[in-house]
Amino acid sequence: MTKFSLTKEFLINIRKIAGLQISDNSAILFGHAKDESHHDLPPPDLVVFPKKTSQVVELVKLCAAHKVPLIPYGSGTSLEGGIGAPLGGVCIDLSQMNRVLRVNTSDMDVTVEPGVTRKTLNAYLRDTGLFFPVDPGADATLGGMASTRASGTNAVRYGTMKENVLNLTAVLADGSIVKSGNRARKSAAGYDLARLFIGAEGTLGIITELTLRLYGIPEAVSVAVVQFPSIKSAVETATSTVQSGISIARLELLDTAQMQACINYSALDYKPAPTLFLEFHGSPKMVREQAEMVQLLAKENDGECFQWADNPEERTKLWQARHEALYAALVSRPGSKAWSTDVCVPVSNLAQCIEETRKDIEKAKVPATIVGHVGDGNFHVIFLLDPDEPKEKLAAENVNTKMIARAIDLEGTCTGEHGIGIGKRDSLAVEMGSALEIMSRIKRALDPAGIMNPGKIL
């Protein structure tokens, strides 16, 4: 792959796109090559800030004519280097396409531009009694979340972006605009184009509009915390909960190291021990019934200190602590840099996968915490690396490589929700085998010149 240089002609023509804000300020360029991953990402040559789809179309047509790479950018919270410009090119920052276009309360859906963040959307929806559940922790844009097939804490009940996008509009590599479908809840009309763009990380086109499913804010919400003598007993409680068919809304594991970090960072009044955070949604009766069932399962697995957090302040505090796990972990080792990686396995293999990974971490003597959306079989290792000790990064790479191989062996995947970006391309090849060639064929069919976020996924 050779790096591209922008021609004079290109630079003259891009400035002709009416109203398009363009920057070549080096702080802006480098800022748009910085995500929340540990990867060093090369900056783009330009950053543009479109305000409407027609500008995106003009831009893509220009880039297509000059074979200039295009890298879509949401809020820069990717975790595997989904942004950055390994071949140079133009970063298209979609944060100014941030209008909520239409809320259909009676159909429980909403149409947004891709730069709307999930928190902005939920603030906007507050008076409707509806909410959008997908919650990856970071206040990511909805376009970015769709592009990485994001999920997070609520997915065990509400699904991932895959299940919650009704339709989307994308601008393809030739500048054509494609709308994947309509607002019907289901359809058997042809190939599922929405699902093709979801998770494509901007390599097939640029999402310019999305219609999302919404849900009624549950009448009752209840949060519980249970602590366990071992990771195994915590994970087994989580697994039994899923297996028993209890409709739990959130089911999160924090290991001892992560709990210690959260206790310090968020002033939580718990022990440093493997811990489950649980949340139940429903009517008051249902919530009580479900929670009682889980309490029984926890007891069977030696769970202790089953504590309720029924009032909103306490609930918010707990989930904030969970969402700040990454920052809490960072603070637990001052001066360190975080590297968060994730895998996902069938729940019956989860305890084994986490335990063996924890042992590798101890052996490698690299500080790391484990947090997980264990209801889905998905967990993260957050390595806390001393940037002045390159050996630590090597040790972490070793643990990560072994963990991914283990997850694939255990019939799982190299990433449950972070995506491939530049970081897991080798793992994807291992996981997919000959299916990778099919992905390449689809890529070539939709983007023959390879200008859409090149160097990512494939």
Place this chain on the structure above:
Amino acid sequence: MTKFSLTKEFLINIRKIAGLQISDNSAILFGHAKDESHHDLPPPDLVVFPKKTSQVVELVKLCAAHKVPLIPYGSGTSLEGGIGAPLGGVCIDLSQMNRVLRVNTSDMDVTVEPGVTRKTLNAYLRDTGLFFPVDPGADATLGGMASTRASGTNAVRYGTMKENVLNLTAVLADGSIVKSGNRARKSAAGYDLARLFIGAEGTLGIITELTLRLYGIPEAVSVAVVQFPSIKSAVETATSTVQSGISIARLELLDTAQMQACINYSALDYKPAPTLFLEFHGSPKMVREQAEMVQLLAKENDGECFQWADNPEERTKLWQARHEALYAALVSRPGSKAWSTDVCVPVSNLAQCIEETRKDIEKAKVPATIVGHVGDGNFHVIFLLDPDEPKEKLAAENVNTKMIARAIDLEGTCTGEHGIGIGKRDSLAVEMGSALEIMSRIKRALDPAGIMNPGKIL
């Protein structure tokens, strides 16, 4: 499109595929060109009955070498002519690839060959406490259900095939085998190949294995029947139920004509009036609570005769009556041929779409019933046509065309669950606009010679 003739060389070579049962018996050929639709479908030149994937691979390679069309066949229950051989070729009947390969009770998933039917699967699972919920009525094969993105009565709670296939294996047009993923509940690893094959109606490859999500058989199941003075009040009850977030398992509408047919055919003790069949799944408490909420909503919309069917016999009788709606309708007009068509719209537009369609039916004076999975905004019109009166077919076509245009206008789709086949290709073009070209590009990328079920969808 020119019809293909099988060469001598092809006929010699196909007989070299070890153990492959082949038939050119004309009853078998014509039998494999007969689905449950009203379309006249041309028969294939041969029908083959593979028993394992390796035979499928050999067959596809041979067909690729000779550019012979391949038409996958499950149980022949398609409703828009998904089977049949407009260009001639080989029908690949997958009904003998019918093994349940592996049940993972603790992960609640099952791996099957494509020829297993949904009823066979559920009978197989009976002792596990688990079940597969997708239920299109007909005892279709799971490969066929995936290929048409089938859904049915349970989809309002459990989703369609799109949501319930964890991974699949397909043989592509060049004979390569592709596995879309693994058994993890979620993944962010590259393009979503499973979703691409689901709904592709065999035009991108032949599904040879599927891993499906299973669910715990609910502790309590309760069925209710409510009758209404008008379609509008019935539909509005359904819409309010969905909007209120009640977790209903089935929510089916039968119009007066359909109820009259079912009363006669299945000896139901109800009035011929617009009727909702409802089903609730959960714990006994939850089921009671949900049902009471719906009962209130029904009363607000003048629903009457809210009747419970708590015992299994009564429940079975009701759902059997619902599933036999097509046959009941047929019997209501002896000698008639049925044409079942479906559309799906956002629930807030459902009452309008059904009412205006009902008016068109009355005006056209063609006998027809309406049944619908109204919780998803999906409904069917079953035309009952006198085969000796070509005018009736023309009148039905007119109603159908108007209904599809109306559904698309109302932000819906030309088919919620029947698929495109040969019957709705024009409608797909109208609905998709420029997105159709993207589907064609994907088709060409995966099947450049166009041998996979040609003439369907595109």
